[in-house]
Amino acid sequence: xxxxxxxxxxxxxxxxxxxxxxxxxxxxxxxxxxxxxxxxxxxxxxxxxxxxxxxxxxxxxxxxxxxxxxxxxxxxxxxxxxxxxxxxxxxxxxxxxxxxxxxxxxxxxxxxxxxxxxxxxxxxxxxxxxxxxxxxxxxxxxxxxxxxxxxxxxxxxxxxxxxxxxxxxxxxxxxxxxxxxxxxxxxxxxxxxxxxxxxxxxxxxxxx
Amino acid sequence: xxxxxxxxxxxxxxxxxxxxxxxxxxxxxxxxxxxxxxxxxxxxxxxxxxxxxxxxxxxxxxxxxxxxxxxxxxxxxxxxxxxxxxxxxxxxxxxxxxxxxxxxxxxxxxxxxxxxxxxxxxxxxxxxxxxxxxxxxxxxxxxxxxxxxxxxxxxxxxxxxxxxxxxxxxxxxxxxxxxxxxxxxxxxxxxxxxxxxxxxxxxxxxxx
Amino acid sequence: xxxxxxxxxxxxxxxxxxxxxxxxxxxxxxxxxxxxxxxxxxxxxxxxxxxxxxxxxxxxxxxxxxxxxxxxxxxxxxxxxxxxxxxxxxxxxxxxxxxxxxxxxxxxxxxxxxxxxxxxxxxxxxxxxxxxxxxxxxxxxxxxxxxxxxxxxxxxxxxxxxxxxxxxxxxxxxxxxxxxxxxxxxxxxxxxxxxxxxxxxxxxxxxx
Numbered sequence: 001x002x003x004x005x006x007x008x009x010x011x012x013x014x015x016x017x018x019x020x021x022x023x024x025x026x027x028x029x030x031x032x033x034x035x036x037x038x039x040x041x042x043x044x045x046x047x048x049x050x051x052x053x054x055x056x057x058x059x060x061x062x063x064x065x066x067x068x069x070x071x072x073x074x075x076x077x078x079x080x081x082x083x084x085x086x087x088x089x090x091x092x093x094x095x096x097x098x099x100x101x102x103x104x105x106x107x108x109x110x111x112x113x114x115x116x117x118x119x120x121x122x123x124x125x126x127x128x129x130x131x132x133x134x135x136x137x138x139x140x141x142x143x144x145x146x147x148x149x150x151x152x153x154x155x156x157x158x159x160x161x162x163x164x165x166x167x168x169x170x171x172x173x174x175x176x177x178x179x180x181x182x183x184x185x186x187x188x189x190x191x192x193x194x195x196x197x198x199x200x201x202x203x204x205x206x207x208x
Numbered sequence: 209x210x211x212x213x214x215x216x217x218x219x220x221x222x223x224x225x226x227x228x229x230x231x232x233x234x235x236x237x238x239x240x241x242x243x244x245x246x247x248x249x250x251x252x253x254x255x256x257x258x259x260x261x262x263x264x265x266x267x268x269x270x271x272x273x274x275x276x277x278x279x280x281x282x283x284x285x286x287x288x289x290x291x292x293x294x295x296x297x298x299x300x301x302x303x304x305x306x307x308x309x310x311x312x313x314x315x316x317x318x319x320x321x322x323x324x325x326x327x328x329x330x331x332x333x334x335x336x337x338x339x340x341x342x343x344x345x346x347x348x349x350x351x352x353x354x355x356x357x358x359x360x361x362x363x364x365x366x367x368x369x370x371x372x373x374x375x376x377x378x379x380x381x382x383x384x385x386x387x388x389x390x391x392x393x394x395x396x397x398x399x400x401x402x403x404x405x406x407x408x409x410x411x412x413x414x415x416x
Numbered sequence: 417x418x419x420x421x422x423x424x425x426x427x428x429x430x431x432x433x434x435x436x437x438x439x440x441x442x443x444x445x446x447x448x449x450x451x452x453x454x455x456x457x458x459x460x461x462x463x464x465x466x467x468x469x470x471x472x473x474x475x476x477x478x479x480x481x482x483x484x485x486x487x488x489x490x491x492x493x494x495x496x497x498x499x500x501x502x503x504x505x506x507x508x509x510x511x512x513x514x515x516x517x518x519x520x521x522x523x524x525x526x527x528x529x530x531x532x533x534x535x536x537x538x539x540x541x542x543x544x545x546x547x548x549x550x551x552x553x554x555x556x557x558x559x560x561x562x563x564x565x566x567x568x569x570x571x572x573x574x575x576x577x578x579x580x581x582x583x584x585x586x587x588x589x590x591x592x593x594x595x596x597x598x599x600x601x602x603x604x605x606x607x608x609x610x611x612x613x614x615x616x617x618x619x620x621x622x623x624x
Contacts, residue, residue: 003504079410101372138430152256163597164517173589177388180593181371195315205482274621281623291614309580379591385596389579 013074013136015061021130022054027122033096033105034118040105047096054089058082072136084097084196085128089191092121092157095182102178103149111179112164117186120155124193125147141204148197155190159183165178220280221344223269224295227293228337230262234300235330241304241313242326248313255304260367262297279343285411290406293336299397300329303390310386323372325394328363332356332401339408349412358404363398367391428488429552431477434536434546435501438470442508443538449512450534456521463512471535471538475496479544488552493619500612502542507605508537511598518594529578536571542580548614557620564613571606575599585604 026047033043061082065075072078099105131144164184166176234255241251269290280286307313339352370391374384404416443461449459477498481491488494515521541552547560578599 062409062413066416075413077412079413083406097368101368102375160513160517167590167594169590171594174375174377174384176590176593177381177384178375201478202492202495205478205495206608208482270617270621273423274624287618287621305576309576382583382592385589385592387585400612408575 012061012078014059014133015064015067016081016085016135017055017129019057019061019082019089019092020125022050022057023085023088023092023125023130025050026054026089026120027118027125030092030095030118033099034115035108036109038105039064040100044100047093049094051089054086058086071204073207077199077206081196081199081203084192084199088125088192088196091185091192093118093188094185095138098178098182100187102181104175104182105180107175111162111165113165114182114186115159116135116158117162117183118153118159120158121189121193122153122188124139124150124151125192126157127151128193130194135200135203138207140156147203149194152156152194154189155187159187159190218284218344219272220269221341224263224289225271225337227262227265227269227297228333228340230258230265231293231299231300232297232330232337234262235333236312238300238303238326238358239330239404240322241307242318242415246313246318248308252304252308254325255301257299262294266294276409279409281415282303283384285407285414287403289407289411292400292407294334296397296404297381299393299400302326303397306386306393308389310381310389312386312390315383319373321366321369322390322394322414324366325363325370325391325398328359328366329394329397329401331360332398334364335359336401336404337414343411345407346412346415349408353405353409357402358373360402363395367395417540417612420498426552428477428494429549429557431473431480432497432548432551433545435470435477435505436474436541437500438466438473438549439508439541440505440538440545441466442470443534443541444504445532446508446511447538449515450531452525454521455557456516460512460516461588463509467505467509474502484564489619489623493546493622497612497619499613500615504541504605504608504612507601509519510594510601511605514594514598514601515590518597520591520594523591527578527581529574529581530598530602532574533571533578533599533606534576536567537602539604540567540571540606544609544612551616551619554620554623557616559615561617565610568606568610571603571620575606 006099029043029047029050030051032059033047060095062079065071065078104110127148134141134144163180166179166183171179210325216332228328237251237255237258240246273279273286312318335352335356339349342348342352371388374387374391379387445459446467446472448454449456451462455573478495481494483485543560543564547557548558550557579596582595582599587595
């Protein structure tokens with residue numbers, strides 16, 4: 001019988017994969033939400049549920065860290081990665097809640113740049129979900145973080161153009177303020193995906 | 209004579225306890241400030257003094273880290289915890305200064321949600337102050353961070369409802385902008401308490 | 417022949433020095449930009465170029481970390497310091513782009529406090545550039561981080577007075593919103609310089 005040095009490895013990778021898969025559900029719901037005629041209340045409630053799922057996964061992960069003698073990489077890095085994945089979801093859920101709470105979906109249409117950023121988020125989510133299982137081998141991860149950073153730049157550009165539009169005089173001051181809150185959460189979500197990617201890079205640097 | 213392995217332990221715990229006790233003074237001053245008819249200038253000046261106290265405690269702590277051969281837990285964690293406790297105070301002081309600088313206390317009353325968030329902060333401060341001495345044994349800390357996170361969620365909800373109210377058309381655009389700055393600092397203070405709790409959790413995970 | 421224990425040291429210090437020298441170029445461009453009658457488009461484009469330079473330096477640094485067997489201090493600290501220097505540049509570039517995109521330089525003059533914060537940034541950049549080569553000996557660094565933190569406080573004060581002015585009724589709501597975005601990036605740049613200084617302090621604490 002071979003001695004199994006790291007018996008708990010797989011469980012950790014599964015947590016990360018589940019957390020990232022949840023983010024894909026989140027960005028898909030945002031995509032639905034941004035469509036004209038969407039049932040905003042119901043979608044925003046489903047986003048809240050997905051966010052609760054993420055919380056549960058994160059807490060399970062923390063419990064696992066606390067009860068594991070050996071971890072596949074530094075405890076603190078596992079901790080941080082879990083917490084950063086959770087941060088992304090918080091921002092995705094905030095976008096949905098704010099669109100609903102501020103009644104912004106009653107506008108004839110959302111600015112084009114909102115759709116662009118949601119699209120960036122969706123790509124980041126799918127990339128992240130595809131990368132998590134590769135943590136096990138630490139192989140082929142650099143494409144993921146390079147692309148995730150590139151997408152964040154793209155999101156940043158769209159965010160800036162969104163603000164230019166918001167401040168152009170096309171909307172009244174209160175609508176501008178509401179939309180600005182949504183814009184900030186969208187941008188924070190793009191950033192949060194980048195933080196996940198940067199943490200994966202840091203882990204890979206350490207482990208290599 | 210028994211060899212004393214960690215002669216400097218108590219000093220570190222005392223720094224954390226003093227810093228957290230200072231935060232309680234801070235949230236109490238905010239509570240006073242939010243009352244109608246408060247002497248805003250004088251309270252805001254006392255907040256600045258409390259913040260200077262916090263700075264002094266933090267610098268003493270850093271000096272202690274630099275001159276200690278042995279520390280009760282990782283130097284960087286002590287450093288981070290001290291700096292995060294200081295961050296909370298910065299946000300508390302900012303709330304007071306902005307309320308004063310923007311003349312917001314001249315309004316007939318502050319929105320109800322402002323009082324709610326100040327109340328959350330007060331609870332977080334008291335919880336944190338009660339938890340700091342327990343760092344010594346690392347016992348009974350999980351209730352603290354769970355509750356501190358729950359309170360942050362509560363503060364977040366109140367913050368969102370505050371923004372809904374601010375954007376409802378009840379106030380003119382400039383008042384909305386001023387109040388939004390105060391709201392952001394209040395929310396940042398709630399978050400900062402959560403960061404303290406998360407760092408305590410990380411330390412406890414490492415040390416366990 | 418003497419065995420050279422840390423053959424790659426100098427390269428790392430050169431990266432930090434080059435990154436910080438780039439920040440000085442960035443703040444000098446901001447200074448030009450804030451002058452009345454400046455060629456805003458051309459200066460803002462040069463800022464984008466300087467930012468690309470910073471990105472290139474940061475990526476070279478990361479590659480160097482990945483391919484070095486021995487590093488002058490913790491890999492993660494090198495990584496973090498590089499990334500924080502890069503963050504400063506992102507904020508400097510954002511200030512330039514927003515001033516240009518929002519057409520704010522068409523105002524008869526920018527608020528006095530904008531010039532004050534740009535001046536603080538310029539001093540922080542020069543201090544940082546002078547400190548980076550001293551990482552090699554880890555000597556005389558404490559003046560740098562103390563002064564950099566003091567400057568951040570000065571910038572913070574100017575930022576607050578800028579907001580008081582913006583919210584005073586002197587400007588229309590949309591101009592306030594645009595200027596607020598610029599103000600936030602200026603303040604984030606001051607903060608980012610402080611984060612660099614704090615990281616240098618953390619590294620010095622560890623290495624001492």
